Amino acid sequence: MVGSAIMRRLRESGYKDLMSRTPQELDLMRQSDVEAFFGRERPEYVFMAAAKVGGIWANSSSPADFIYDNLMIETNIIHSSHLNGVKKLLFLGSSCIYPKHCPQPMREEYLLSDYLESTNEPYAVAKIAGIKMCQSYNSQYGTDYISVMPTNLYGPGDNFDLKTSHVLPALIRKFHEAKIRGDQSVEVWGSGTPRREFLYVDDLADACVFLMKRYDRSDIINIGVGKDLTIRALAETIAKVVGFDGDLRFDATKPDGTLLKLLDVSRLDALGWRARTSLVEGIRRTYEWYLGRQ
Numbered sequence: 001m002v003g004s005a006i007m008r009r010l011r012e013s014g015y016k017d018l019m020s021r022t023p024q025e026l027d028l029m030r031q032s033d034v035e036a037f038f039g040r041e042r043p044e045y046v047f048m049a050a051a052k053v054g055g056i057w058a059n060s061s062s063p064a065d066f067i068y069d070n071l072m073i074e075t076n077i078i079h080s081s082h083l084n085g086v087k088k089l090l091f092l093g094s095s096c097i098y099p100k101h102c103p104q105p106m107r108e109e110y111l112l113s114d115y116l117e118s119t120n121e122p123y124a125v126a127k128i129a130g131i132k133m134c135q136s137y138n139s140q141y142g143t144d145y146i147s148v149m150p151t152n153l154y155g156p157g158d159n160f161d162l163k164t165s166h167v168l169p170a171l172i173r174k175f176h177e178a179k180i181r182g183d184q185s186v187e188v189w190g191s192g193t194p195r196r197e198f199l200y201v202d203d204l205a206d207a208c209v210f211l212m213k214r215y216d217r218s219d220i221i222n223i224g225v226g227k228d229l230t231i232r233a234l235a236e237t238i239a240k241v242v243g244f245d246g247d248l249r250f251d252a253t254k255p256d257g258t259l260l261k262l263l264d265v266s267r268l269d270a271l272g273w274r275a276r277t278s279l280v281e282g283i284r285r286t287y288e289w290y291l292g293r294q
């Protein structure tokens, strides 16, 4: 989802000498394959969007896959970039690198100030390792590797698998299928009270291209919209866009995860970047994309 959005954004801006690889074409977990690719293709600028990502259920049930896959992808790409003289690399982290009880909104300097949320700790530790790799290569080798921390993302290309997806695509699918079947109610996991912030993936891509050109510090930088809402409010908004008018049933046996997760975006704001797509518009476009695949 993120890689495709960055490619769309670069093409729109007129960049021509672009290269990308699907997981079938290049297995980023194989060190020798990644080194051979970098040695052959010699990319100058690298957007590191590749990662194993997933929602609360996927993270809690496959912690080994989340830590192993992400560590392998990061070490292979970052080290190969260094060996092959990449001019600049942008590493995508995640808002779950911040502590479980982080003061809100979460500022960049709160990284590693307290312990992490347990439902996605292995994933978060892998992402923190990626940040520390970028910073270490910058300080030891003088490279220009930047780390950006996006909030929860959604949009075309999202994962709609009900077990492994994040909440927003999961609810689009649940409401759509309930509408078609004529169901009276839809199950929403947890209490509905946790708050989350959602960024449309094309806005994220725009911010990544902006920062690749404008940001060159080792300090991490947040990318978000600066506003959050409860899972209940999100569910009501999605139900309206999809046209489902039944009830919401909250399943308290499912985990809530962290209760608050709002990024402080003043650092990005000060550079002059702001998200453009409203939540309703973003959900509408994502639902259209989902319908196009049915």
Ligand code: GDP
Residues within 6 Å of the ligand: 054, 055, 056, 057, 096, 120, 152, 162, 164, 165, 166, 167, 168, 170, 171, 187, 188, 189, 190, 194, 196, 231, 254, 255, 256, 257, 258
């Ligand atoms: P998180 O942001 O890492 O916690 O990941 P998710 O996007 O998976 O979950 C966010 C919140 O939405 C959690 O409180 C979930 O319990 C809640 N949620 C409600 N319904 C669903 C659902 O159908 N799927 C998912 N993944 N989360 C849901």
